[in-house]
Amino acid sequence: MTNPGDIYGTMATSADVDDISTRNDGNCNIPILYLGQHDSIRQQPLGDLAYGHLLNLGFTFVTAPITNGNYHNRVLDLAKDHLASIEQQGVSVNTTHTPSIPDPVVPPITAEDTGLYPTLSSKSYTAYCSPWIDICSPSPVISSISRQVLNQEVNYANFCGVRTVIIPGPRQDATTPVSSDGLARYSRAIKEALNVAPRLNFVIHIPMYREPGLEENISSLTATLSRTFKLGTEDSSKAGPIDLFSAWDSWDQIRSFCEYSLRLFVGIRLPKILPERALQTRWFAEPVHLISISKDSFQLNKSKFPCLSRDHQDLIHEFYTLKNTPWVMLCDVGPDAATLAKASITDGEFDLKVPGEADFPSLSEAHSSRSVKTGGSKPAVSDYVKYMRWIEGTQEPLSDLEYNTLSSFQDWLQSPLQPLSDNLESATYEVFEGDPVKYNQYEAATMEALRWWKKTNRKTSSASGAVVVAVAGSGRGPLVDRALKASRATGVPVEVWAIEKNPNAYVYLLRRNVLEWSGKVTVVRTDMRSWKGPLLSKLDEAPEKYGQVDILISELLGSFADNELSPECLDGIQHVLAPDAISIPSSYTAHLSPIATPRIYSDLLSRATADKTTFDTPWVVRLFQIDFAAVRGVPGHPLFQEMWEFSHPMPKATWDQMIARGKSGLIGGVGGSMEGSVGANEHNARFSRVKFVCLNRGVIHGLAGYFESTLFECKDGDDKVKVEISTHPERIDQKSKDMISWFPIFFPLKRPLHYPDDSEIEVSMWRQTDDKSVWYEWMVEAYCWTGQNKRLKLDSSDLCSSRSVACKML
Ligand SMILES: C[S@@+](CC[C@H](N)C(=O)[O-])C[C@H]1O[C@@H](n2cnc3c(N)ncnc32)[C@H](O)[C@@H]1O
Numbered sequence: 001m002t003n004p005g006d007i008y009g010t011m012a013t014s015a016d017v018d019d020i021s022t023r024n025d026g027n028c029n030i031p032i033l034y035l036g037q038h039d040s041i042r043q044q045p046l047g048d049l050a051y052g053h054l055l056n057l058g059f060t061f062v063t064a065p066i067t068n069g070n071y072h073n074r075v076l077d078l079a080k081d082h083l084a085s086i087e088q089q090g091v092s093v094n095t096t097h098t099p100s101i102p103d104p105v106v107p108p109i110t111a112e113d114t115g116l117y118p119t120l121s122s123k124s125y126t127a128y129c130s131p132w133i134d135i136c137s138p139s140p141v142i143s144s145i146s147r148q149v150l151n152q153e154v155n156y157a158n159f160c161g162v163r164t165v166i167i168p169g170p171r172q173d174a175t176t177p178v179s180s181d182g183l184a185r186y187s188r189a190i191k192e193a194l195n196v197a198p199r200l201n202f203v204i205h206i207p208m209y210r211e212p213g214l215e216e217n218i219s220s221l222t223a224t225l226s227r228t229f230k231l232g233t234e235d236s237s238k239a240g241p242i243d244l245f246s247a248w249d250s251w252d253q254i255r256s257f258c259e260y261s262l263r264l265f266v267g268i269r270l271p272k273i274l275p276e277r278a279l280q281t282r283w284f285a286e287p288v289h290l291i292s293i294s295k296d297s298f299q300l301n302k303s304k305f306p307c308l309s310r311d312h313q314d315l316i317h318e319f320y321t322l323k324n325t326p327w328v329m330l331c332d333v334g335p336d337a338a339t340l341a342k343a344s345i346t347d348g349e350f351d352l353k354v355p356g357e358a359d360f361p362s363l364s365e366a367h368s369s370r371s372v373k374t375g376g377s378k379p380a381v382s383d384y385v386k387y388m389r390w391i392e393g394t395q396e397p398l399s400d401l402e403y404n405t406l407s408s409f410q411d412w413l414q415s416p417l418q419p420l421s422d423n424l425e426s427a428t429y430e431v432f433e434g435d436p437v438k439y440n441q442y443e444a445a446t447m448e449a450l451r452w453w454k455k456t457n458r459k460t461s462s463a464s465g466a467v468v469v470a471v472a473g474s475g476r477g478p479l480v481d482r483a484l485k486a487s488r489a490t491g492v493p494v495e496v497w498a499i500e501k502n503p504n505a506y507v508y509l510l511r512r513n514v515l516e517w518s519g520k521v522t523v524v525r526t527d528m529r530s531w532k533g534p535l536l537s538k539l540d541e542a543p544e545k546y547g548q549v550d551i552l553i554s555e556l557l558g559s560f561a562d563n564e565l566s567p568e569c570l571d572g573i574q575h576v577l578a579p580d581a582i583s584i585p586s587s588y589t590a591h592l593s594p595i596a597t598p599r600i601y602s603d604l605l606s607r608a609t610a611d612k613t614t615f616d617t618p619w620v621v622r623l624f625q626i627d628f629a630a631v632r633g634v635p636g637h638p639l640f641q642e643m644w645e646f647s648h649p650m651p652k653a654t655w656d657q658m659i660a661r662g663k664s665g666l667i668g669g670v671g672g673s674m675e676g677s678v679g680a681n682e683h684n685a686r687f688s689r690v691k692f693v694c695l696n697r698g699v700i701h702g703l704a705g706y707f708e709s710t711l712f713e714c715k716d717g718d719d720k721v722k723v724e725i726s727t728h729p730e731r732i733d734q735k736s737k738d739m740i741s742w743f744p745i746f747f748p749l750k751r752p753l754h755y756p757d758d759s760e761i762e763v764s765m766w767r768q769t770d771d772k773s774v775w776y777e778w779m780v781e782a783y784c785w786t787g788q789n790k791r792l793k794l795d796s797s798d799l800c801s802s803r804s805v806a807c808k809m810l
Pocket residue numbers: 001419420423424429432433472473474475476477478479499500501502505526527528529554555556557569
């Protein structure tokens with residue numbers, strides 16, 4: 001079961017930033033679009049009037065440059081003078097070692113260099129670093145100057161109280177030796193800047209992929225100075241085909257360098273043509289703080305209104321399902337500084353009415369529409385804003401459950417429950433009981449089992465002829481309710497026993513028996529493994545006589561099926577079962593898939609110093625902002641692979657073996673493979689190794705785990721029936737749609753594992769036991785083929801183990 005924890009408490013992870021867009025608190029469950037405006041040539045932060053105009057227009061934030069043209073010119077002059085003096089000394093301007101000519105020092109920012117000052121509204125500013133800096137420059141001098149500028153700007157923005165600063169991303173990726181050198185310098189500079197400005201959130205502004213025209217449109221220092229000096233600029237004419245994942249590679253390198261800082265985010269520039277789905281889902285998993293859309297990414301429909309393609313709309317809607325919804329920033333859609341200044345005076349240019357469908361007709365409708373934009377003029381900024389607000393309104397509303405509860409759980413780490421060693425609280429049971437799907441499936445399974453019992457004319461274990469049903473681990477009794485309901489529905493009489501070890505839940509069950517079940521249920525407080533079976537003799541009669549159970553109902557499943565020790569508990573109660581007895585569930589399987597989940601990894605890293613078991617813990621988590629590493633549809637290697645299965649009741653041979661091992665005194669924490677001997681619980685140990693196929697290179701942060709369970713199956717003749725529950729992402733809708741009782745489980749890796757294009761990932765997983773506890777061990781390896789029969793191992797995780805947080809059997 002998922003730990004509901006403090007379901008009504010604070011859900012935000014430490015990875016959250018508190019100033020990102022929040023949800024609408026109106027009646028419609030639609031996230032608000034946090035819409036911003038960026039003007040790449042703006043020189044000064046906006047004054048209050050101009051800022052107010054943009055807010056009235058429908059924007060929620062506006063970017064502010066940290067420094068102005070004066071500063072730019074000063075830095076440019078400094079760089080020019082320095083490069084000239086190097087040349088005068090007969091040294092190449094690209095030389096990396098100039099011991100006799102130290103790098104120039106950029107003088108501090110002066111009052112003439114900036115229009116940004118600490119004010120009451122500084123906190124709401126989103127600062128934009130100078131787009132002309134070029135830390136990746138092949139010229140060491142320009143790289144050094146750019147790094148100094150970055151530090152001065154973020155330091156000053158931090159002083160002013162700004163919360164978020166956008167930093168232009170590297171202009172090239174690590175696809176050539178020159179730019180890989182630049183990227184290393186860029187990554188290091190960001191790490192340094194994070195230390196320089198300890199309160200700022202950093203957003204690296206980078207294209208989704210290197211679509212031509214998507215880069216910063218401001219000339220970099222390198223480009224400007226290469227008109228005068230022979231700087232080692234790269235020959236762009238040699239550029240090969242676009243490598244779709246190279247920009248993501250750069251981002252991955254920067255954040256890895258910065259050790260997944262919780263203050264480091266990415267802002268993705270949306271291209272005109274969206275890339276393949278695999279790259280979209282890759283970015284979806286990243287800590288995307290903003291999505292920027294330039295004027296060029298908009299199309300004009302026949303009425304000359306700006307609009308985005310259906311794919312762009314879908315992508316924005318997808319990002320808006322996130323709890324931490326990214327901002328959307330419109331770049332260079334106007335108004336420019338001069339127009340804004342005019343508008344501040346006349347106060348008449350901008351009006352904003354709420355747009356409707358008619359404002360955004362399809363292309364064909366637009367052709368014949370009355371609302372053709374007159375004058376053939378360029379779209380006004382208000383057209384862009386109206387359009388984005390229209391997109392906001394066309395989002396699919398979230399269901400009440402998703403909106404009010406589930407979205408809070410996105411990627412929120414919970415320690416797995418230990419219902420065997422801990423006693424749950426009433427509120428926890430109450431949360432379980434809030435999921436009707438699970439109980440409906442249990443009721444359906446019980447009805448089918450009773451029907452089968454009746455149809456096959458089986459002897460029951462009771463003197464009255466009623467089928468003896470035991471609910472093992474009854475909690476507050478919801479499965480008892482469903483068993484009684486199933487009996488009424490099928491007309492098959494039952495004798496119900498409720499077995500529960502939690503002393504508090506036991507009291508609740510006794511009360512329900514009197515008030516609701518008319519004393520028809522026998523409630524027993526015991527560990528099911530010590531229960532001797534239904535008591536047949538009178539209380540004071542000696543010797544005591546015990547009967548058997550025909551149908552055993554239990555719900556002891558965890559997010560990975562067996563991780564809450566269902567196998568061990570059900571083995572322990574098997575001795576009370578009649579020879580033909582049915583167990584509901586009759587079997588369950590565990591499934592895995594390797595995933596990238598940068599947000600969760602950042603969260604884990606931040607906890608790891610205080611809690612040494614962070615990376616040993618298989619976390620229960622509603623995995624949401626994730627990307628699956630493997631591809632779907634590879635025969636024999638599906639995206640989700642089954643690791644193992646448990647069935648109940650266990651076969652006689654296994655039972656005999658378990659008894660024999662127990663008799664040899666091994667039970668009680670001395671047996672098991674890690675103790676160098678075979679323990680009594682050894683039949684519940686498992687091992688599996690599976691292979692996943694990956695097309696595009698990427699990174700793995702851990703393994704996502706799911707389960708499926710057959711509650712009841714009848715394979716007889718024409719009466720085939722199977723009642724199941726599942727959290728398997730590809731099958732949950734078919735088997736138990738909308739079931740929310742279990743979130744997935746996440747087995748983390750201590751160190752992210754990178755894999756190249758066309759590689760194979762092999763996952764080894766063990767279920768280990770030493771007779772007093774159960775734990776998992778997991779390992780991930782990456783391989784690629786180097787010849788027809790030759791594979792090269794590229795990387796491997798450590799052997800990870802949850803033994804330090806093992807589930808206790810005793
Ligand atoms: C996941 S809860 C399910 C409760 C209830 N059947 C429901 O569906 O809401 C598991 C229950 O089994 C009980 N339990 C776990 N191990 C047990 C054991 N060995 N003997 C008796 N009860 C056990 C726990 O105390 C808990 O009440």
